[in-house]
Every structure is written in C-alpha cells, then in structure tokens.
Amino acid sequence: EPEVTQTPSHQVTQMGQEVILRCVPISNHLYFYWYRQILGQKVEFLVSFYNNEISEKSEIFDDQFSVERPDGSNFTLKIRSTKLEDSAMYFCASRPGQGITNTEAFFGQGTRLTVV
Amino acid sequence: AQKVTQAQTEISVVEKEDVTLDCVYETRDTTYYLFWYKQPPSGELVFLIRRNSFDEQNEISGRYSWNFQKSTSSFNFTITASQVVDSAVYFCALSGGGYGNKLVFGAGTILRVKS
Numbered sequence: 001e002p003e004v005t006q007t008p009s010h011q012v013t014q015m016g017q018e019v020i021l022r023c024v025p026i027s028n029h030l031y032f033y034w035y036r037q038i039l040g041q042k043v044e045f046l047v048s049f050y051n052n053e054i055s056e057k058s059e060i061f062d063d064q065f066s067v068e069r070p071d072g073s074n075f076t077l078k079i080r081s082t083k084l085e086d087s088a089m090y091f092c093a094s095r096p097g098q099g100i101t102n103t104e105a106f107f108g109q110g111t112r113l114t115v116v
Numbered sequence: 117a118q119k120v121t122q123a124q125t126e127i128s129v130v131e132k133e134d135v136t137l138d139c140v141y142e143t144r145d146t147t148y149y150l151f152w153y154k155q156p157p158s159g160e161l162v163f164l165i166r167r168n169s170f171d172e173q174n175e176i177s178g179r180y181s182w183n184f185q186k187s188t189s190s191f192n193f194t195i196t197a198s199q200v201v202d203s204a205v206y207f208c209a210l211s212g213g214g215y216g217n218k219l220v221f222g223a224g225t226i227l228r229v230k231s
Contacts, residue, residue: 031216043161043207043221050216089159095216104151105211105219107161 002026006092006108013082013115021077021111023092030097032075033105034067036060037089046090049075082115089113118143120210120222128228129198137193137225139208145169147213150184150191155205155224167191169213198229 005024013019025032034046047057049067066078075094079086089112093105119142129135141150152164165175167184175182179199183192195202205226209219 033218035219042223043209043219045218045220048216048218055216056218091161093219097216104163104166106163107153109160112159 002106004092004094004106004108006090006111008111009109010112011114013113015084015115016081019079019082019113021079021090021092021113023075023077023108024073025075025092025094026106027073028096029094029106031055031095032067032069033093033095034077035091035093035107037091037110039088043091046077079113082113084115087113087115118145118148118210118212118220120208120220122206122208122222122225124225125223126226126228128230131200131229131231132197134194134196135198135227135229137195137206137208137227139191139193139222141189141191141208141210143210143212145212149211149213151209151211151219152182152191152193153207153209153221155207157204161207164193195227198227200229200231203227203229 007022032049035043036046037043045058047061047067048055064080069075089110091110092108095105121140148169150167154162154164172184179196181194205224207224208222211217211219
C-alpha cells in the first residue's frame with residue numbers, strides 16, 4: 001500500500017540552526033501539506049502546496065518557514081533559524097487531486113523535532 | 117471559519133465497555149468532509165473514516181460506528197466492547213469541499229481502556 005514517508009524520524013538541533021524536514025508523498029497525489037503537533041496538543045495546519053506553489057498557509061507559517069518540492073518527489077519543510085517553541089512533531093500529508101472523490105489526507109509517521 | 121470541538125479531554129473505561137467520543141463542528145461550507153483519526157502512543161495518525169456532508173448515513177465497521185447528524189453538527193464515534201489496544205488519542209477533523217482543502221482538527225480525546 002502506498003504511503004507517505006518522512007525522514008528523519010527524530011531530529012535534535014540547537015536553537016538558531018536551520019533544519020530541513022523531508023517527505024516523500026504518495027506518487028500520484030497532487031496536494032501536499034505540513035502540519036505540526038506540539039506535545040500533548042492538537043494537530044495544527046501549517047501550509048498546503050499545489051502545482052509547485054503554496055496554496056494556503058497559516059499564521060504559524062511565518063518567514064522562518066519555507067517549503068519546496070525540488071525534484072518532483074520530495075517535499076521539504078525548512079525552518080531557517082529554529083526556536084525552542086518549534087519543538088514539535090511535524091507531519092507531512094498528501095491528498096489525491098481532481099477527478100478523484102475527495103478522500104482522506106494520508107499522513108506520514110511524523111518527524112519529532114527537538115530544539116535545545 | 118471552521119472549527120471542531122471535542123469537549124471530552126480524556127475518557128477512561130474498563131475493557132469491554134462501550135464508549136462514545138463526541139465531535140461538534142462549525143462550518144459555513146455547504147459541502148464539507150468529516151474525519152476521524154487515531155493517534156496511538158507511537159505517534160502516527162491513522163485514518164479511520166471519512167464522511168461527506170451530503171451523506172448522513174451512519175456507518176459501522178466492526179466494533180466502530182459513527183453517527184453523523186447535520187441538524188446538530190455532530191459526528192460522534194462509538195467503540196463497542198472496547199479493548200486495551202483502543203487506547204489512543206482520537207482526533208475529529210473537518211475540511212471544506214474543495215479538493216485540496218486543509219484539515220482542521222479538534223483538540224483530541226484521550227481514551228484509556230483498562231483491563
């Protein structure tokens with residue numbers, strides 16, 4: 001069964017450092033997302049990406065964040081200068097595109113980011 | 117704006133009891149989708165069910181059943197004869213009718229099933 005793959009599963013970084021979280025969405029999906037879950041809290045939307053551009057972003061997704069789909073398969077989330085409050089589980093998700101009945105978002109297993 | 121409310125923060129039951137997790141949503145969209153996800157202690161998000169706003173049929177899948185009522189904007193989830201393996205955080209989520217719309221999650225309900 002196709003799945004969304006995220007690497008690494010856990011990343012520890014020092015405050016102020018740049019991190020890149022990587023995701024390989026399901027190959028025929030067209031919509032890609034990043035969500036964040038601070039420990040013990042709800043899952044929050046960060047950004048959606050379609051047709052090689054951001055289609056929607058939340059207030060959390062400020063100038064420190066960026067997304068990219070550099071090679072048609074990977075989908076990355078970059079945090080330029082990490083802060084302690086960026087510590088969270090980051091989930092990548094993908095959804096099929098038009099012509100298919102709107103289905104669930106398929107989530108990766110998450111990357112736990114710890115900023116120290 | 118869309119909003120999902122899961123008023124039950126935590127529920128504890130004894131194995132074999134039935135348990136219902138409540139979900140109330142708000143949206144101005146006429147077409148929308150509702151979801152339930154399970155998050156076990158390992159942390160991943162496991163899809164359980166999707167319902168379309170135009171389909172109010174209740175659904176049963178094994179020990180799981182869902183009650184969707186547009187009149188009360190609710191999408192409740194019942195586990196029959198709960199098992200210890202059902203212990204997890206359960207999230208209700210909502211998305212608009214567009215193909216790529218984001219999911220808006222509720223705060224989640226922690227379910228603890230004791231043996």
